[in-house]
Amino acid sequence: MRKLIVPALILGITMFFVACGPSAEEKAAAEQHMKDSIVSAEKAIADSVIAAQQQAMQDSLAMVMAEQATQDSLAALKSNKPSTKPKPAPEKPKEAPKGMKDVAGDKKDDKKGEGDGKSMKDLMKQPK
Numbered sequence: 001m002r003k004l005i006v007p008a009l010i011l012g013i014t015m016f017f018v019a020c021g022p023s024a025e026e027k028a029a030a031e032q033h034m035k036d037s038i039v040s041a042e043k044a045i046a047d048s049v050i051a052a053q054q055q056a057m058q059d060s061l062a063m064v065m066a067e068q069a070t071q072d073s074l075a076a077l078k079s080n081k082p083s084t085k086p087k088p089a090p091e092k093p094k095e096a097p098k099g100m101k102d103v104a105g106d107k108k109d110d111k112k113g114e115g116d117g118k119s120m121k122d123l124m125k126q127p128k
Contacts, residue, residue: 022030
């Protein structure tokens with residue numbers, strides 16, 4: 001009887017592990033889940049590649065449009081250059097003396113022949 005206990009125990013443990021393992025249906029379901037995961041990952045990769053290509057196309061179109069706008073602006077600047085020189089700003093008119101006292105000076109004690117050595121003709125010829 002002792003000789004039958006050891007093989008019976010080994011047989012029982014083996015049957016326990018076999019009975020607790022996944023069934024054929026569970027194995028098939030796990031295999032299908034693995035296939036579905038691979039398909040969805042490949043689809044996500046393909047979608048991201050397509051999205052990246054579309055973004056690259058939009059970026060290149062935007063860059064071309066920006067370059068075209070720059071070229072148009074430069075062409076417009078070149079065509080709008082005036083052919084004549086710009087008019088100079090008008091000069092401020094100088095104030096004319098209000099009276100003879102302003103021209104000759106405001107010295108009360110000026111005597112004929114004395115002073116700063118300017119004659120009335122010289123004072124009249126001063127630029128305005």
